Amino acid sequence: MSYGLLRGKKGLITGVLDERSIAWHVARRAHEEGASLVLTNAPVALRLGQTAELAKRLSAPLFPADLTQISDIEKLYAQTLDHFGGPIDFLLHSVGMSPNIRKGKAYPELDYEFYWKTLDVSAVSLHKLLQIGRARGAFARGASIVALSYIAAQRVFPRYGDMSDAKALLESIARLFGYFLGRELGARVNIVSQSPTPTTAGTGIAGFQEMYDYANRMSPLGNASAEACADFIVALFSDLTRAITMQTIYHDGGFSMMGIAEDLLRNG
Ligand SMILES: NC(=O)c1ccc[n+]([C@@H]2O[C@H](COP(=O)([O-])OP(=O)(O)OC[C@H]3O[C@@H](n4cnc5c(N)ncnc54)[C@H](O)[C@@H]3O)[C@@H](O)[C@H]2O)c1
Numbered sequence: 001m002s003y004g005l006l007r008g009k010k011g012l013i014t015g016v017l018d019e020r021s022i023a024w025h026v027a028r029r030a031h032e033e034g035a036s037l038v039l040t041n042a043p044v045a046l047r048l049g050q051t052a053e054l055a056k057r058l059s060a061p062l063f064p065a066d067l068t069q070i071s072d073i074e075k076l077y078a079q080t081l082d083h084f085g086g087p088i089d090f091l092l093h094s095v096g097m098s099p100n101i102r103k104g105k106a107y108p109e110l111d112y113e114f115y116w117k118t119l120d121v122s123a124v125s126l127h128k129l130l131q132i133g134r135a136r137g138a139f140a141r142g143a144s145i146v147a148l149s150y151i152a153a154q155r156v157f158p159r160y161g162d163m164s165d166a167k168a169l170l171e172s173i174a175r176l177f178g179y180f181l182g183r184e185l186g187a188r189v190n191i192v193s194q195s196p197t198p199t200t201a202g203t204g205i206a207g208f209q210e211m212y213d214y215a216n217r218m219s220p221l222g223n224a225s226a227e228a229c230a231d232f233i234v235a236l237f238s239d240l241t242r243a244i245t246m247q248t249i250y251h252d253g254g255f256s257m258m259g260i261a262e263d264l265l266r267n268g
Pocket of ligand 1: 014015016017018020022042065066067068093094095096097148149150193194195196197198199201202203
């Protein structure tokens, strides 16, 4: 169902890899709600994934950018502003990757080159997008920026490894940049902390299925789906949430508030 929540708004969506991606669902829902979109992903993802397919379906231009590279981000904003003929009303940061996790390196045995890469791709990329976007006048007054996190930023999930540190940094960047963009532009920066979700990034974590099942049983509402996440993010992009900023908001079926669930106690 469409409520026309984003009618007339223009947005930039990162991180659409395939139809499981959280960003895929956000782009689809934002389009349904009346927004015009630009999609972007890293060049390697554009070769392997289905980003072009969705871009075509949504009549959205697709501009390649590695979000660790300043020059790519500069070019991305130039192309996006040129396409829209003005600044954007919303931005989704939906990007994450850990070479340590990919190579099976546990937290006490990190490779430090990989560690910097994890932080750069998964967290500093948000700072780069905000810093360069601000300098280029890419954000409209009252713009809404959303990035995705996981509760391992606050609590210990051993197999989430160095991504836990990246998410803690990401949340801090959103909070602090939210101050500056709020004062200057009335713009908002928020984090959605999402349930385990079966995507390429999600299932790349060792023991994903066990983490998924555990969270599902702990949460009174069960795990939040990618579709529900997209609905919530669309609400955050809309004017209905114009006074919310600098928050980490848990979109997790209640998991973050739980201590123990009776079901787990009884059935192990
Ligand atoms: N899946 C989960 O369980 C879960 C839970 C909470 C939060 N998140 C977060 O949601 C976000 C989206 O992940 P997803 O689960 O949809 O998985 P996904 O694999 O579909 O998306 C990750 C995206 O990051 C992109 N990316 C990686 N390196 C990049 C770079 N250098 N430049 C530009 N893009 C790059 C990939 O191409 C991909 O499109 C991530 O921040 C992830 O950490 C996921």
